[in-house]
Amino acid sequence: MNIHEYQAKALFEKYGVPVPQGAAAKSAEEFDTALATLPEGPTMVKSQIHAGGRGKGTFTDGFKGGVKFCPSKAEAKEIAGKMLNNTLVTVQTGPAGRKVQTIYFTVASDIKKEYYLSILLDRATSHPVIVASTEGGVDIETVAHETPEKITKVFVDPAYGLADFQVRELIFALGFDKTEAKNAAKLIKSLYDCFWETDAAMIEVNPLITTPGGDVLALDAKVSFDSNALYRHPDIVALRDLNEEDPKEIEASKHDLAYIALDGNIACLVNGAGLAMSTMDIIKHFGGNPANFLDVGGGASKEKVVAAFKIILGDANVKGILVNIFGGIMDCNVIAEGVVEAVKEVGLSLPLVVRLEGNNVAAGKKTLDESGLSLVSGDSMADAAQKIVNLVA
Amino acid sequence: MSILITPETKIMVQGITGAFGGKHAGLSLDYGTQVVAGVTPGKGGQTFEHNGKSVPIFNTVAEAAQATGATVSAIFVPPPFAGDAILECVDAGLDLAVCITEGIPIKDMIRVKRAMQGKPTRLVGPNCPGLVTPGTGENSTGGCRIGIAPGYIHKKGRVGVVSRSGTLTYEAVYQLTVKGIGQSTCVGIGGDPVNGTSHLDVIKMFNDDPETDGIIMIGEIGGSAEVEAARWIKANCSKPVAGFIAGATAPPGRRMGHAGAIVGGAEDTAEAKIKVFQECGIEVAATPSDMADALLRKAETIGVTLS
Numbered sequence: 001m002n003i004h005e006y007q008a009k010a011l012f013e014k015y016g017v018p019v020p021q022g023a024a025a026k027s028a029e030e031f032d033t034a035l036a037t038l039p040e041g042p043t044m045v046k047s048q049i050h051a052g053g054r055g056k057g058t059f060t061d062g063f064k065g066g067v068k069f070c071p072s073k074a075e076a077k078e079i080a081g082k083m084l085n086n087t088l089v090t091v092q093t094g095p096a097g098r099k100v101q102t103i104y105f106t107v108a109s110d111i112k113k114e115y116y117l118s119i120l121l122d123r124a125t126s127h128p129v130i131v132a133s134t135e136g137g138v139d140i141e142t143v144a145h146e147t148p149e150k151i152t153k154v155f156v157d158p159a160y161g162l163a164d165f166q167v168r169e170l171i172f173a174l175g176f177d178k179t180e181a182k183n184a185a186k187l188i189k190s191l192y193d194c195f196w197e198t199d200a201a202m203i204e205v206n207p208l209i210t211t212p213g214g215d216v217l218a219l220d221a222k223v224s225f226d227s228n229a230l231y232r233h234p235d236i237v238a239l240r241d242l243n244e245e246d247p248k249e250i251e252a253s254k255h256d257l258a259y260i261a262l263d264g265n266i267a268c269l270v271n272g273a274g275l276a277m278s279t280m281d282i283i284k285h286f287g288g289n290p291a292n293f294l295d296v297g298g299g300a301s302k303e304k305v306v307a308a309f310k311i312i313l314g315d316a317n318v319k320g321i322l323v324n325i326f327g328g329i330m331d332c333n334v335i336a337e338g339v340v341e342a343v344k345e346v347g348l349s350l351p352l353v354v355r356l357e358g359n360n361v362a363a364g365k366k367t368l369d370e371s372g373l374s375l376v377s378g379d380s381m382a383d384a385a386q387k388i389v390n391l392v393a
Numbered sequence: 394m395s396i397l398i399t400p401e402t403k404i405m406v407q408g409i410t411g412a413f414g415g416k417h418a419g420l421s422l423d424y425g426t427q428v429v430a431g432v433t434p435g436k437g438g439q440t441f442e443h444n445g446k447s448v449p450i451f452n453t454v455a456e457a458a459q460a461t462g463a464t465v466s467a468i469f470v471p472p473p474f475a476g477d478a479i480l481e482c483v484d485a486g487l488d489l490a491v492c493i494t495e496g497i498p499i500k501d502m503i504r505v506k507r508a509m510q511g512k513p514t515r516l517v518g519p520n521c522p523g524l525v526t527p528g529t530g531e532n533s534t535g536g537c538r539i540g541i542a543p544g545y546i547h548k549k550g551r552v553g554v555v556s557r558s559g560t561l562t563y564e565a566v567y568q569l570t571v572k573g574i575g576q577s578t579c580v581g582i583g584g585d586p587v588n589g590t591s592h593l594d595v596i597k598m599f600n601d602d603p604e605t606d607g608i609i610m611i612g613e614i615g616g617s618a619e620v621e622a623a624r625w626i627k628a629n630c631s632k633p634v635a636g637f638i639a640g641a642t643a644p645p646g647r648r649m650g651h652a653g654a655i656v657g658g659a660e661d662t663a664e665a666k667i668k669v670f671q672e673c674g675i676e677v678a679a680t681p682s683d684m685a686d687a688l689l690r691k692a693e694t695i696g697v698t699l700s
Contacts, residue, residue, distance in 0.1 A: 121499060228472060229499070328543035
């Protein structure tokens, strides 16, 4: 689960991680109240969407830049008016962009130097890793590729936690002076506490900055959380912004279905994450384009299949459907009954290919045959994928 | 032989009184597996009844192991308690803990894995279908089935299968069985980013197993476990290996059902992993329908006959 920058910074403050003073506004009426909390002077106006590349993004009405520097609060208010409820397109949003529904005003910091700092899981060691670099404000993957020597990593032993010597290692690598070092040490420790205690999946501060006065601040904040751990963090669940999620994905999550919308036109309904991914792949392999990832899970009921069908048909781009079920333990007939019921309920007119294999498959095929529905049977995954690709083409 | 488990292996089921655990304990008993104990705290002294078989339930893993000689546990407890259930197996000194549970917080698994360091207990999973060593009976009964895989699609034989995904494992096993090729052991290592046994661990065991003649390795996007295994295979394994990687069409940064199936950078895409497979002499299945055929192609190339 992702949160907005302004929410992440509020969380940082709670853990003692210094951030520039700021205030959020969700409507033009709130601009004055928000700005009143900030001192007069240079102000940043930052569009709040769950996507990177905001600064270099362009709004659909042609206005450039989702993050702007303004010399005064008055100008900040004017710029905020141009961003709010406007749609911002960045390298990460896709061409449709995202509607900006919150504006975050912050004091524009005096920057001495920019750094990079992040904390995430290192899968190879199963330890949290802190990644730091003297190259801040740029894409870290590029730094890792071109100048790997400018990246320092420390692996935190979960049995002990972040050790002081590791914090020193990071500080020496980043080359802070004495005052900065003291402030940075406190910031890094607080940030690690925040990561660990909130079950964060990743915290990225890019850039982390020093000021001429020796302060160290998190100028930006990107935080995501482990969905598996949300049950024990109701305060974090409350930060979820449904406006940032695909409505079909929200509907799917209500039915405990793993669904991800894609931009193709062949919808798929599959059991199992690995099989669902490779069903998308095989559609592509035979020249089609998958419209979604959808895993109905191992214990799908008829109701779940019906719900899944309605969700994939809610995508206007869909021109055909592929159902691919390997019912190991799951009863193929349950899936077949779900498909028949769903098709009758929604009055399907699109081509439908069904591949059933496994437990009670004969009964499942019989249910489909006797339903009177015009559907096509696939024998193997490859056969089924080729059939739906041909029907849609 | 087989790896990790044999038809003689005695297993316990943690969470046997839950609907999910109970259902699969029953299916394992039907398969002929030696399910000798159940563990549910507070229900010690009761029994689990299935088709005329009665399995004693204990309050703790240690008691169950001591009373029945079980050396392996299948864990079916809900996510908030699953990390604890794994550690209880470690404390009781079991050989193997197989954690089926999906949705365990990553932080819990980070701590559990650290606590298991240096201990003799091996973990398979979590978020996995478990293991099957097929038996010689009808529909491969008489074997050892731990977890949730469909036993009947297997056939006793000499091909090892290792995978992060349940249904893709079944797909591979079914293709093999239909072609008359049996399996030594099938291991689902699970779809989580922090897990116990890796692809490489299983590949090493298959390589050392005199009764495994060929291997199918199934992976997916995210992490570098398949790459690590592939490089080891190139240097050390002379048995034919076929591979498949799911997720070529997955958008970056999205979690594709499995918590671990997420593209984080240029190195953990399907494309990058497939390239390494090819460099390491692993025959890559172009589609999931091609997994058994890919292994047969590789076996033929190096002159190995599979059965």
